[in-house]
Amino acid sequence: MSQEHLEIYEVFVRSARGLDHKHVGSLHAESPEHALMYARDCYIRRSEGVSIWVVESKNITASQEDDKENFVEPMDDKPYRHATHYVLPDSVNNM
Amino acid sequence: MDQKLNLYRFLVGLADDSVVLSHRLSQWCSNGPYLEEDIALSNVALDYIGRARMLYQYAAEVEGEGRSEDDIAYLRNEREYTNLLIHELPINDFAFTMLRQFFVDVFYCEYLARLCHSTDERLAAIAAKSVKESRYHLKRSEPWIKQLAEGTEESLRRIKTALAELENFVGELFVMQDWEKELADNGIAVDRNQLKVGWDHYVQKLLGESNIVFADSQLQIQGGRDGIHTEHLGHMLSEMQFLQRAYPGLKW
Numbered sequence: 001m002s003q004e005h006l007e008i009y010e011v012f013v014r015s016a017r018g019l020d021h022k023h024v025g026s027l028h029a030e031s032p033e034h035a036l037m038y039a040r041d042c043y044i045r046r047s048e049g050v051s052i053w054v055v056e057s058k059n060i061t062a063s064q065e066d067d068k069e070n071f072v073e074p075m076d077d078k079p080y081r082h083a084t085h086y087v088l089p090d091s092v093n094n095m
Numbered sequence: 096m097d098q099k100l101n102l103y104r105f106l107v108g109l110a111d112d113s114v115v116l117s118h119r120l121s122q123w124c125s126n127g128p129y130l131e132e133d134i135a136l137s138n139v140a141l142d143y144i145g146r147a148r149m150l151y152q153y154a155a156e157v158e159g160e161g162r163s164e165d166d167i168a169y170l171r172n173e174r175e176y177t178n179l180l181i182h183e184l185p186i187n188d189f190a191f192t193m194l195r196q197f198f199v200d201v202f203y204c205e206y207l208a209r210l211c212h213s214t215d216e217r218l219a220a221i222a223a224k225s226v227k228e229s230r231y232h233l234k235r236s237e238p239w240i241k242q243l244a245e246g247t248e249e250s251l252r253r254i255k256t257a258l259a260e261l262e263n264f265v266g267e268l269f270v271m272q273d274w275e276k277e278l279a280d281n282g283i284a285v286d287r288n289q290l291k292v293g294w295d296h297y298v299q300k301l302l303g304e305s306n307i308v309f310a311d312s313q314l315q316i317q318g319g320r321d322g323i324h325t326e327h328l329g330h331m332l333s334e335m336q337f338l339q340r341a342y343p344g345l346k347w
Contacts, residue, residue: 031242033238038135
């Protein structure tokens with residue numbers, strides 16, 4: 001069987017009720033339905049999760065590593081965006 | 096006394112069905128069309144071996160002669176195996192494996208659902224656990240049949256080739272043995288005859304959606320429950336039982 005019809009899917013698993021879905025890996029599948037079943041057999045067969053999302057990898061828009069300088073680094077020198085930057089007056093005590 | 100023997104035969108028959116199909120499915124391990132399907136098929140094989148173990152364990156207890164589940168599985172010859180023939184056919188290609196799986200999945204979903212109401216509580220509990228697995232198996236096999244039937248010329252050809260062989264073996268799924276009838280009359284077993292109409296309807300509808308006509312084959316090959324098998328089972332058992340035959344009592 002040729003693999004030319006296979007798409008790559010990213011798999012997100014919710015490990016317990018109330019927690020977020022977390023990225024756990026990726027897999028090949030023919031369709032979203034198959035991807036969900038493969039995810040069940042590959043990622044939660046030892047009871048690792050209660051819910052699964054699968055997303056075709058190509059549908060994820062991701063930031064680029066080589067754009068780090070403009071995209072991420074400008075955030076590093078703005079300490080005033082952190083609450084810890086501010087000194088509270090004594091009278092505020094524990095906020 | 097008779098009832099005990101009937102129950103033993105019944106349990107071993109169902110267990111043989113499971114262990115033989117499990118071994119066939121396990122032959123895909125490391126040979127699947129791609130990694131994900133390989134793992135998924137192996138998981139189905141594991142479900143069936145789990146089912147076989149529960150049934151053999153119960154059968155060994157019913158027999159009460161100190162044999163273990165392993166003794167029954169690994170130390171009986173071909174003629175002593177009583178699986179229905181559809182389970183023992185070689186895996187052939189992926190289309191054949193999935194079409195066989197689809198046929199038995201549709202069957203087991205209904206059969207096990209009814210077996211859940213068995214008056215034998217242990218059997219009902221085994222069925223309750225197994226029916227969930229079969230429902231998942233069907234969720235997997237059914238879209239595969241559509242996908243292959245509506246895929247390429249080649250995949251359709253393979254489905255049709257598989258159908259031409261498998262249609263001769265499905266009838267046996269619905270045949271009742273005399274001793275099985277007695278058990279069914281007592282509410283322990285399920286009347287297979289009653290499942291035929293629903294099964295036909297389900298299969299014809301799904302294949303029909305892909306323009307494949309499914310009708311009863313005139314040739315219905317039978318004999319599994321009497322130990323009369325196709326030429327394939329002996330070869331399979333020689334592989335499956337090799338270790339216990341060559342090194343009796345070996346454990347790991």
